[in-house]
Amino acid sequence: MKLRIGQPLALAAFVCCCLAGAQAFAQKAYITNFYSNTVSVIDTATNTVTATISDASFNNPAGVAVSPDGSKVYVTNEGSSSFSTGTVSVIDAATDAVTPITVGGIPFGAAVSPDGSKVYAAITTSVSGAGAVSVIDTATNHVTATITNSSFNNLAGLAVSPDGSKVYVANENDPGGTVSVIDTATSGVTTIDVGNLPIGVAVSPDGSKVYVTNIDSNTVSVIDTATNGVTSIAVGSRPEGVAVTPNGSKVYVANQISSAVPGTVSVIDTTTNTVIASPSVGVLPEGLAVTPDGSKVYVANFGSNTVSVIATATNTVTGLPIAVGDGPNAFGLFIGPAPRFAGTPGSANCIGKSVSALAHQYGGLARAAAALGYSSVQALQNAIQTFCAG
Numbered sequence: 124m125k126l127r128i129g130q131p132l133a134l135a136a137f138v139c140c141c142l143a144g145a146q147a148f149a150q151k152a153y154i155t156n157f158y159s160n161t162v163s164v165i166d167t168a169t170n171t172v173t174a175t176i177s178d179a180s181f182n183n184p185a186g187v188a189v190s191p192d193g194s195k196v197y198v199t200n201e202g203s204s205s206f207s208t209g210t211v212s213v214i215d216a217a218t219d220a221v222t223p224i225t226v227g228g229i230p231f232g233a234a235v236s237p238d239g240s241k242v243y244a245a246i247t248t249s250v251s252g253a254g255a256v257s258v259i260d261t262a263t264n265h266v267t268a269t270i271t272n273s274s275f276n277n278l279a280g281l282a283v284s285p286d287g288s289k290v291y292v293a294n295e296n297d298p299g300g301t302v303s304v305i306d307t308a309t310s311g312v313t314t315i316d317v318g319n320l321p322i323g324v325a326v327s328p329d330g331s332k333v334y335v336t337n338i339d340s341n342t343v344s345v346i347d348t349a350t351n352g353v354t355s356i357a358v359g360s361r362p363e364g365v366a367v368t369p370n371g372s373k374v375y376v377a378n379q380i381s382s383a384v385p386g387t388v389s390v391i392d393t394t395t396n397t398v399i400a401s402p403s404v405g406v407l408p409e410g411l412a413v414t415p416d417g418s419k420v421y422v423a424n425f426g427s428n429t430v431s432v433i434a435t436a437t438n439t440v441t442g443l444p445i446a447v448g449d450g451p452n453a454f455g456l457f458i459g460p461a462p463r464f465a466g467t468p469g470s471a472n473c474i475g476k477s478v479s480a481l482a483h484q485y486g487g488l489a490r491a492a493a494a495l496g497y498s499s500v501q502a503l504q505n506a507i508q509t510f511c512a513g
Contacts, residue, residue, distance in 0.1 A: 150166075150167045150168065150193075150414060150415065150458065150459065150497070150498065151164050151165065151166060151167065151173075151193070151216065151458070151459075152164070152165040152167055152412065152421050152430070152453075152457055152458045153165075153187055153189065153196045153198075153214070153453070153457045153458075154187075154421075154423055154430060154447050154448070154451045154453045154457060155184035155185055155186070155187050155198055155410075155423075155451065155452050155453050155454075155457070156184065156428075156447060156448025156449055156450055156451050156452070157183050157184065157185055157201075157425070157449070157450035157451070157452045158183070158448070158449035158450035159448030159449040159450065160177070160181040160182065160183070160184065161175050161176060161177050161181065161184075161448045162175070162176040162181070162184060162187075162196075162198060162214065163175055163176075163430075163447040163448055163451070164176065164219075165421070165430065165445060165447075167414055167419065167421070167458070168498055170432060170442060170445055171445070172445065172446070172447060174219060175448065176214060176219050176221065178212060178221035178223075180200065180210055180212045180221060180223035181198070181200060181212060181221075182200040182201075182202035182203055182210070183200060183201045183202025184198045184199065184200055184201070184212070184452070185199055185200075185201040185231055185452045185454050186198070186199035186201075186230065186231050186232045186233045186244075186245075186280075186452075186454045186455045187199070187233065187410070187453055187454065187455045187456070187457040188233040188234050188235050188242065188455045188456050188457075189216075189235070189456055189457060189458060189459045189460070190235050190239045190261070190459075191235065191237060191238070191239045191459070191460055192239060192459075192494065192495075193216055193459040193495075194215070194216050194217065195213055195214065195215065195216060195235075195239075195261065196213070196214040196216055196457075197211055197212075197213055197214075197233050197235065197242050197244075197259075198211065198212040198213075198214065198233075199211050199230035199231055199232070199233050199244060200212060200223075200230065201229060201230065201231055203229050206227075206228050206229060206247070206248050206249060207225075207227065207228075208225060209225070209226055209227065209228050209229040209230050209246060210223045210224060210225055210226060210230070211223070211224045211226050211230055211233060211242070211244050211257075211259065212224075213264060222264060224259060224264050224265070224266070225266075226244050226246055226257040226259070226266055227246060227248070227255070227257055227266060227269060228246030228247055228248040228254065228255060228257070229246060229247045229248075230244045230245065230246045230257070231245055231246075231247070231278065231279055231280075231454070232244070232245040232278065232279055232280040232281040232292065232293075232324075232454065232455060233245070233281070233455055234281050234282050234283045234290070234455065234456065235261070235283070235456075236283055236287045236307075237283065237285055237286070237287045237463075238287060239261060240260070240261055240262070241258055241259065241260065241261060242258075242259040242261060243256050243257070243258060243259075243281060243283065243290050243292075244256065244257045244259065245278035245279065245280070245281050245292050246278065247277060247278065252276050252277040252296055253275065253276070254271075254275035254276065254277065254278040254294075255269050255270060255271045255275060255278075256269070256270040256275075256278070256281070256290065256292060256305060257269055257270075258270065268310070270305055270310045270312075272303060272305075272312040274294060274297070274301060274303045274312060274314045275292075275294060275303060276294040276295070276296055276297040276301075277294065277295040277296035277297070278292050278293065278294060278295065278303075279292075279293040279294075279295040279321065279322040279323075279324075280292070280293050280322055280323045280324040280336075280365075280454065280455065281293065281324055282324040282325055282326045282333070283307075283326070284326055284330045284348070285326065285328060285329065285330040285463060286330060287307060288306065288307055288308065289304055289305065289306065289307065289348070290304070290305040290307060291303075291304055291305075291324050291326065291333050291335075291346075292305065292324065293317075293321040293322055293323070293324050293335060294321065295320055295321060295322050296320070297321075299316060299319065300316065300317045300318050300319045300320060300321045300337055300339075300340070301314050301315060301316055301317060301321070302314070302315045302317050302321060302324065302333070302335055302344075302346065303315075304351075313351070315346055315351050315353065316353065317335050317337060317344035317346070317353060318335070318337025318339070318340030318342045318344050318355065319337055319338070319339035319340045320337060320338040320339040320340070321335045321336065321337050321338075321344070322336055322337075322338055322363055323335065323336035323362070323363055323364050323365040323376075323377075323454075324336075324365070325365045325366055325367050325374070326348075326367070327367050327371045327393070328367065328369060328370065328371045328463065329371060330348060331347070331348055331349065332345055332346065332347065332348065332371075332393070333345070333346040333348060334346075334365050334367065334374050334376075334391075335365070336358075336362040336363055336364070336365045336376055337362065338361050338362065338363065340355075341357060341358060341359065341360055341361070341362065342355045342356060342357055342358060342362070343355070343356045343358055343362060343365065343374070343376055343389075343391065345396065354396065356391060356396050356397070356398070357398070358376050358378060358389035358391070358398060359376070359378025359380060359386070359387045359389050359401060360378055360379070360380045360381070361378060361379040361380060361381075362376045362377065362378050362379075362389070363377050363378075363379055363408070363409050363410075363454070364376070364377035364408065364409055364410040364411040364422075364423075364453075364454060365377070365411075366411050366412050366413050366420065366456075367393075367413070368413050368417045368435065369413065369415060369416070369417045369506065369509070369510050370417060370468050370509060370510040370511075370512070371393060371468070372392070372393055372394070372468075373390055373391060373392060373393060373435065374390075374391040374393060375388055375389070375390055375391075375411055375413065375420050375433070376388060376389040376390075376391065377404075377408035377409060377410070377411045377422055378401075378408065379407045379408060379409070379425075380407075382406060382407055382426055384406070385403045385404060385405060385406055385427075386403070386404055386405065386406060386407060386408040386424070387401045387402065387403050387404065387408075388401065388402055388404055388408065388411065388420070388422060388433060389401050390402075390438050399438070400438035402433055402438055402439055402440050403440070404422045404424055404431040404433075404440060404444075405422070405424025405426065405427030405429045405431055405444055406424055406425070406426030406427045407424060407425040407426030407427070408422045408423065408424050408425070408431070409423050409424075409425045409451070409452050409453065409454055410422075410423045410451075410452055410453035410454040410455060410457060411423065411453075412453070412455075412456055412457045412458040413435070413458070414458055415458070415459060415460065415462070415495065415497065415506055416497070416502055416503075416505050416506035416509060417435060417506065417509045417510065418434065418435055418436070418505070418509070419432055419433065419434060419435065419441075420432070420433040420435060421433075421453075421457075421458065423447075423451040423452060423453035423457075424444065424451065425450055425451055425452060427444065428446065428447060428448065428449055428450070428451060429444035429445060429446055429447065429451070430444060430445040430447055430451060430453075431444050431445075432444075432445070459495075462481070462491075462495045462506075464476075464477035464480070464481075464506075464507060464510050464511070465477050465479070465480035465481075466507075466510070466511055468510060468511055468512065469511070469512075470511070473510070473511035474507055474508065474511050477507045477510070477511065478507065481503075488500050488503060488504075491503060
């Protein structure tokens with residue numbers, strides 16, 4: 124099926140013919156509550172908590188990663204008292220049933236491969252801070268490999284490149300601060316110097332840049348993946364969570380500041396590498412994630428037991444904060460990722476290429492919207508237009 128659609132009006136005409144078949148599939152945000160040992164589920168269409176998931180395997184849940192198709196949510200349990208019994212809990216998004224997986228160390232960060240076949244969990248394996256990355260086969264829920272390297276030191280956040288070839292993991296307590304880069308084909312590791320106490324990691328949609336928050340430097344390191352060269356951007360105090368918009372035009376960074384005052388979110392324009400806004404949120408913001416359509420950012424406020432919602436069009440906080448459990452952390456990609464549209468942002472045929480690719484892959488935009496977690500074809504249309512405008 125080939126569609127030559129170059130203008131929004133033509134896209135709208137195609138959408139109208141398919142809209143009746145679209146399924147209502149609300150996008151969900153999964154917020155790990157560190158002290159409550161629960162996961163709050165937020166419907167991003169209504170900004171309400173629709174479920175609170177409890178399970179015996181939850182033990183100071185911290186990191187979270189949603190599979191590309193939204194069917195599974197992987198939660199790391201940081202509170203294990205034994206390095207041999209640390210677990211990652213798998214939530215079935217359709218039923219909220221939970222299955223624990225033993226990963227061989229105390230886990231923190233987690234990320235799913237772009238094809239959904241693997242989960243990478245950053246684990247600490249000894250009191251010295253030595254670490255490893257456990258590789259989980261999502262079909263069997265078993266650890267199939269454990270990657271070790273002398274550079275691993277109190278591993279924190281991690282992220283996978285869009286083609287699945289690299290995993291970038293922050294060494295939180297490494298002197299000077301480093302990011303280890305794992306080649307997923309060979310398990311070989313290279314190391315890149317960044318700022319002090321790196322923790323959050325996010326990769327741009329095109330894979331050309333990696334953004335790393337450095338708690339003790341009050342900076343974001345920007346890694347050029349072609350050269351491994353690094354530039355630095357000053358942000359707020361004690362930055363932790365980091366997320367990139369689906370079109371790669373902005374990066375959002377949660378700044379904890381202190382436990383006495385509200386935190387902020389630094390908004391970075393990726394074209395200029397400058398901070399263009401710093402909206403105030405709750406106390407001690409940690410994790411944050413962008414909705415697949417790029418319209419909203421959800422921020423977990425650890426010290427306020429709330430989630431703030433930022434509208435990306437204005438970079439302002441909208442509505443009242445959403446009350447969740449005790450100690451919301453949500454460190455990682457806690458909202459299903461955006462699909463990788465086929466077009467190139469800014470190109471005249473970006474919308475047409477993206478629509479054609481989605482319609483071909485899923486058998487129509489209605490099916491694509493449902494499969495990718497959009498509430499309607501119109502929502503998918505908006506996401507494509509936002510992406511292409513970048």
